[in-house]
Amino acid sequence: MIYHPDALLHDTGQGHPERRARLESIVQHLKDRALWPQFLHLQPPPVPRRALLRVHSPAHLDRVAALAQIERPTYVSQDTAASLGTYRAALLAAGAPLTAIDALLAGHADHAFCCMRPPGHHAEVEAIMGFCFFNNVAVAAHYLRAECGCDKVAIIDWDVHHGNGTQHIFAADSSVFFSSIHQFPLYPGTGAADERGLGAGRGQTLNIPVPAGSTDADYLGHFTDTIMPAIDQFQPDFILLSAGFDAHRHDPLGQILLSAEGFGQLTELVLQLATRHCEGRLVSLLEGGYDLEGTAASVAAHLSALLAA
Numbered sequence: 386m387i388y389h390p391d392a393l394l395h396d397t398g399q400g401h402p403e404r405r406a407r408l409e410s411i412v413q414h415l416k417d418r419a420l421w422p423q424f425l426h427l428q429p430p431p432v433p434r435r436a437l438l439r440v441h442s443p444a445h446l447d448r449v450a451a452l453a454q455i456e457r458p459t460y461v462s463q464d465t466a467a468s469l470g471t472y473r474a475a476l477l478a479a480g481a482p483l484t485a486i487d488a489l490l491a492g493h494a495d496h497a498f499c500c501m502r503p504p505g506h507h508a509e510v511e512a513i514m515g516f517c518f519f520n521n522v523a524v525a526a527h528y529l530r531a532e533c534g535c536d537k538v539a540i541i542d543w544d545v546h547h548g549n550g551t552q553h554i555f556a557a558d559s560s561v562f563f564s565s566i567h568q569f570p571l572y573p574g575t576g577a578a579d580e581r582g583l584g585a586g587r588g589q590t591l592n593i594p595v596p597a598g599s600t601d602a603d604y605l606g607h608f609t610d611t612i613m614p615a616i617d618q619f620q621p622d623f624i625l626l627s628a629g630f631d632a633h634r635h636d637p638l639g640q641i642l643l644s645a646e647g648f649g650q651l652t653e654l655v656l657q658l659a660t661r662h663c664e665g666r667l668v669s670l671l672e673g674g675y676d677l678e679g680t681a682a683s684v685a686a687h688l689s690a691l692l693a694a
């Protein structure tokens with residue numbers, strides 16, 4: 386369990402869905418369910434600048450650093466708000482998967498969950514977008530290749546929104562396989578099935594756009610019929626999961642009908658892939674999830690499956 390209380394310092398202001406209560410309710414629920422004491426707990430340090438620069442430009446780093454001067458929550462993109470604590474929280478959220486990866490490769494754990502915010506999968510090389518500042522999962526994938534000797538990384542993204550930033554960062558990269566299942570059409574509008582990657586990365590992007598009203602059974606079918614065979618063929622050294630929980634049936638931002646139990650079943654499928662290809666190594670990163678109860682229950686189901694494996 387990778388968590389840092391300074392993730393709560395990212396204040397997005399009254400009424401913003403990506404709020405500190407998301408993490409508070411997850412942690413409280415995991416304590417109520419007696420799951421919290423079962424984890425190995427690690428606090429991440431801020432991400433090193435060199436790790437961010439593998440994904441983002443120096444200008445983007447300066448842009449996010451400047452947010453630490455904003456006293457009151459202020460919109461810094463169409464939908465993304467920031468204030469004094471945002472920069473530190475963003476550095477910790479991007480550092481979290483690196484701490485997780487180090488722990489797994491050192492043999493201290495088999496799987497890890499980064500219970501952090503702000504999320505990352507909408508952040509582009511040069512853009513703050515969709516509540517995201519740094520692309521945490523992309524920073525992690527680059528770190529695996531540059532510093533951990535992993536040649537092939539698979540990223541699975543089951544957030545209800547398409548992971549546009551992650552897709553674009555690795556579109557032409559044959560060593561990162563990116564697969565996203567998401568409601569379509571929906572924000573941000575990308576993620577059509579014919580977006581399959583570019584150049585050397587052609588075929589290494591797999592989008593599964595699904596209609597509003599899709600269910601647990603629909604998602605399980607897409608995993609077993611399409612996503613799992615594709616990742617079996619890719620044979621990754623490491624699996625990263627962009628785990629948003631806004632495809633939960635009560636989420637206010639999506640119209641997908643997943644249950645908390647469904648997230649547990651999907652977790653078991655991802656674990657099968659990790660077992661087959663990467664000695665079980667799986668790092669999961671919290672992305673979206675805006676219904677407090679639905680998200681907390683779904684995270685608990687996700688982590689129960691990880692603990693049982």
Ligand SMILES: [Zn+2]
Nearest residue numbers: 544546631673
């Ligand atoms: Zn989302």
